[in-house]
Structures are given as C-alpha cells and as structure tokens.
Amino acid sequence: MSETGRHNTVSENLPSEHGAHAGGAVVKPDPFANPGLPPHEHRRQDIDDKAARHSERVVAGLFTLSMLGTTGFIACFVVFPVDKIVYVWPFGHVSALNFSLGLTLAVALFSIGAGAVHWARTLMSDEEVADERHRVDADDELRENVRQQWITGAKESGFGRRKLIRTTMFGALTLFPLTAVVILRDLGPLPEDKLQHTLWAKGKVLINSNTDQPLRPEDVVVGSLTFAQPQGLEESADDFQQQIAKAALMIVRLKPEDIKDRRERDWGHEGIVAFSKICTHVGCPISLYEQQTHHVLCPCHQSTFDLSDGARVLFGPAGHPLPQLRISVNGEGNLIALGDFEAPVGPAFWER
Numbered sequence: 001m002s003e004t005g006r007h008n009t010v011s012e013n014l015p016s017e018h019g020a021h022a023g024g025a026v027v028k029p030d031p032f033a034n035p036g037l038p039p040h041e042h043r044r045q046d047i048d049d050k051a052a053r054h055s056e057r058v059v060a061g062l063f064t065l066s067m068l069g070t071t072g073f074i075a076c077f078v079v080f081p082v083d084k085i086v087y088v089w090p091f092g093h094v095s096a097l098n099f100s101l102g103l104t105l106a107v108a109l110f111s112i113g114a115g116a117v118h119w120a121r122t123l124m125s126d127e128e129v130a131d132e133r134h135r136v137d138a139d140d141e142l143r144e145n146v147r148q149q150w151i152t153g154a155k156e157s158g159f160g161r162r163k164l165i166r167t168t169m170f171g172a173l174t175l176f177p178l179t180a181v182v183i184l185r186d187l188g189p190l191p192e193d194k195l196q197h198t199l200w201a202k203g204k205v206l207i208n209s210n211t212d213q214p215l216r217p218e219d220v221v222v223g224s225l226t227f228a229q230p231q232g233l234e235e236s237a238d239d240f241q242q243q244i245a246k247a248a249l250m251i252v253r254l255k256p257e258d259i260k261d262r263r264e265r266d267w268g269h270e271g272i273v274a275f276s277k278i279c280t281h282v283g284c285p286i287s288l289y290e291q292q293t294h295h296v297l298c299p300c301h302q303s304t305f306d307l308s309d310g311a312r313v314l315f316g317p318a319g320h321p322l323p324q325l326r327i328s329v330n331g332e333g334n335l336i337a338l339g340d341f342e343a344p345v346g347p348a349f350w351e352r
C-alpha cells in the first residue's frame with residue numbers, strides 16, 4: 001500500500017477534531033500531495049534574440065579567455081626565470097614564475113567553468129521537468145525515451161547550431177591539456193650526472209658527523225657504525241642539504257678476515273670500510289646496522305646490504321650495492337678519501 005493510501009486510512013480513524021467530516025468520514029488534506037510545477041518563467045534569452053546573441057558572445061568570450069590563459073601559462077613558463085622575484089600587491093615579494101603560472105592557470109580553468117555555466121543558465125533549455133519514480137531496470141521504451149531526451153537536449157543546447165560556441169569550446173578544451181605538459185615538464189630537472197660526483201676527492205678528511213672532528217682509525221671500533229661527511233662542508237652553505245645528501249658516509253670496522261670481498265678490503269684501512277649511506281633503491285638514508293652479520297637495513301623498504309661482501313644486496317628492492325669510498329690515513333693520522341665514489345650514489349633508476 002502506498003504512503004498516501006496508508007495515510008488516508010489512518011486519517012479516516014481520527015476523531016473529528018483532527019479534520020473535516022465528509023459524509024460521516026474524516027477528510028484530511030494530504031500533506032504529501034504533489035504541489036505540481038510552478039508556472040514556467042521565460043528568461044530574456046528565450047524571448048529576445050538579441051539577448052540570446054549577447055549571451056552567446058559572452059560564452060564564446062569566456063572560452064576565448066581560457067585559450068589566452070593557457071597560452072599565457074605556457075609563455076610565462078618559457079619567459080620567467082626560476083629565480084625572478086617581483087613585488088605584487090597585496091602579496092609582497094613573490095616568485096614571478098609561480099605567480100604568473102598560478103594566475104594564468106586560474107584564468108584558463110575559471111573561464112572554461114564560467115563559460116559552461118553561463119551557457120547552461122542562459123541558452124540551454126530551462127523547462128522544468130517532473131520525473132516519476134520508476135523501476136531501476138529500464139525497458140526498451142524507457143531506453144528509447146532516454147535516447148530521445150539526449151537528442152532533444154543536444155538540440156536544445158544549441159550545440160549543433162551555435163558554431164561559435166562549439167568552436168571556441170573545442171579550442172579551449174583542446175588547448176587546456178597543454179598545461180599538464182608544462183606542469184609535468186616542470187617536476188624538476190633530471191639529475192643527469194650530478195649523482196656521479198660528490199664532494200669526496202683525494203685527500204678530503206672524513207669528519208665525524210656527530211662530533212664534527214676529523215675521524216681517526218682508533219675512533220672506529222669493531223661493531224660500531226659511524227657517520228661521516230667531507231671536510232669543508234658548511235651547514236650554512238646554500239647547497240648543504242644537496243651535498244650532504246650525496247656525500248653522507250657510513251663507516252664500519254670489521255675484522256679484516258671477515259671481509260669476503262678482496263677489493264673491499266683493499267679499499268678500506270685495517271678493516272675500516274666506508275660506504276654511501278644513501279640507499280640505492282630510492283635514496284633513503286640507511287642507519288640500521290646488525291653487527292653480528294654485518295648487514296645494514298634500509299628502513300624504507302627493507303633493502304638489506306652485506307657490508308662484509310662489497311655491500312651486496314641480500315634482500316629487498318634495491319638494484320645494486322652501496323657505492324664504496326676508497327679511504328686511507330694521512331700524515332696526521334686522520335682518515336681521508338682517496339677519490340670520489342666509484343659509482344653514482346643513490347637510486348639506480350636514473351641510469352636506466
């Protein structure tokens with residue numbers, strides 16, 4: 001039984017003070033009755049051709065503005081250098097590149113949206129339609145009905161007739177995806193050969209990262225893990241983060257007889273060996289050392305390297321061993337590098 005039907009039955013049983021009597025039965029107005037559609041009010045554009053043409057020009061103008069925004073976005077990307085700073089009221093000093101890219105992208109996107117909304121509000125059909133509830137599965141008749149509605153909708157939107165809107169809209173939508181090309185291209189320059197060179201060079205003293213003092217062989221005991229950085233790397237330097245990220249070292253001391261890889265032994269000093277601290281998977285800093293097995297574990301994705309066997313990968317997604325730094329001792333008894341790493345530090349995928 002429908003809600004309305006049930007309601008009427010209940011109403012019939014109510015005492016007379018709750019409703020009017022009709023032939024002895026209580027009759028109550030149905031609170032859920034369909035109020036029907038309000039009378040349709042025509043917009044100016046529906047009855048005035050001039051107003052319709054004006055709206056058409058506004059929509060086309062907005063789509064054209066979007067095209068200009070997209071073109072401006074690409075032009076700004078090409079024209080403004082990354083480090084150019086300009087004063088823009090009320091934001092103060094801002095990056096010219098970021099500001100112009102943000103502004104032109106906003107114009108391009110907003111204009112497409114505003115054009116579509118204006119088109120729908122002023123030119124597309126605004127006839128109110130009441131749709132009855134129906135079964136979820138559509139029969140053939142309903143499908144045909146929907147198809148006809150689509151056709152009518154397309155006709156009423158003027159998509160086929162209003163060539164100017166259609167052309168400018170296609171232009172705006174075709175041009176806009178170009179912004180993605182610029183954004184993707186701007187994700188950052190490829191590192192090229194920058195990962196192949198670090199601050200390590202022949203004679204550079206190893207500085208203990210905790211004490212800031214030159215590292216001496218007697219400071220490194222068997223079973224310990226020490227971190228080091230090249231001498232002369234100042235925290236105040238502009239590129240400190242970049243340089244330390246590439247040059248960070250892990251120093252361990254093994255019993256010489258425990259070192260399986262002959263080259264590793266030769267590149268160390270009395271069992272002290274130095275490896276890059278940067279994981280060769282995607283570059284996390286490694287810091288978990290298991291002194292019994294001489295394994296180091298990267299905390300990010302559990303790549304495990306064997307420091308007694310050339311830092312070979314034992315487990316995990318890392319593609320190649322940690323690069324080793326050749327070390328020795330200078331006349332003052334400090335540990336020094338004998339050159340740069342023998343392989344690029346960090347993730348391997350840049351080489352592929």
Ligand code: FES
Nearest residue numbers: 279281282298301
């Ligand atoms: S970054 Fe080290 S395992 Fe992924």
